[in-house]
Amino acid sequence: MDDNPGVNSLTAGLDELASYLEKSTLVVQAYTDIIERKYARPALDKISRYFQGQPLTMTWVTITLTLFAVLSILPILSFIGLSIFALCGSMSIALAFAFAAVVALETMFATVLLLVLGGLLFFSFVVTTFGAMAYLTFCLVQHLQIHERFGIAEWAQKTKQHFTSISVKPEGSDDLDESGVLIAHEANDTDKRKNLSPSPSRSLMASSGSI
Secondary structure (H helix, E strand, O other), X not given: OOOOHHHHHXXXXXXXXXHHXXXXXXXXXXXXXXXXXXXXXXXXXXXXXXHHHOHHHHHHHHHHHHHHHHHOHHHHHHHHXXXXXXXXXXXXHHHHHHHXXXXXXXXXXXXXXXHHHHHHHHHHHXXXXXXXXXXXXXXXXXXXXXXXXHHHHHHHHHHHHHHOOOOOOOOOHHHHHHHHHHHHHHHXXXXXXXXXXXXXXXXXHHHHHHO
């Protein structure tokens, strides 16, 4: 047994492909021979006989066909160019219409999206407002149950605190206030001491009066 089945399968495939190509070549050659024998050679023989029998007529036909072929090049090229231009123009117009349709659809979708977002924003605002009102009403009822008629004032004060800014003292303000109070107390103590301590002029006047 052969140890390389993959190589054998590849070789078999190549052999089948070569045999298929050889058969196709033989078929094409056979058809070519048939066309040559049945159509090409009889036509060439007939044309040669016409040339030999009527040389002027065949020369005129040949010149006419040659001139026609030369002169027809420009119209054919023009037709091809105009066809290509018409095809490209129609494609450009179709793309322009498609782009305009896409822009219109995107604008419509964006408008719908903005309307939906606006509606959601309004709904959120309304729900939040009703929730806040329900919370405040609940707090009012609770204060009235606890403090009776005095609960309205307390409820109003707490509600005001919720909706107004509360000034927060910076850190160290208490220390500054305490230091200021201490300094003021020390100044007052020194003033009292000065007032209570006898001055030299007063002592001299008291001594002279006693003499």
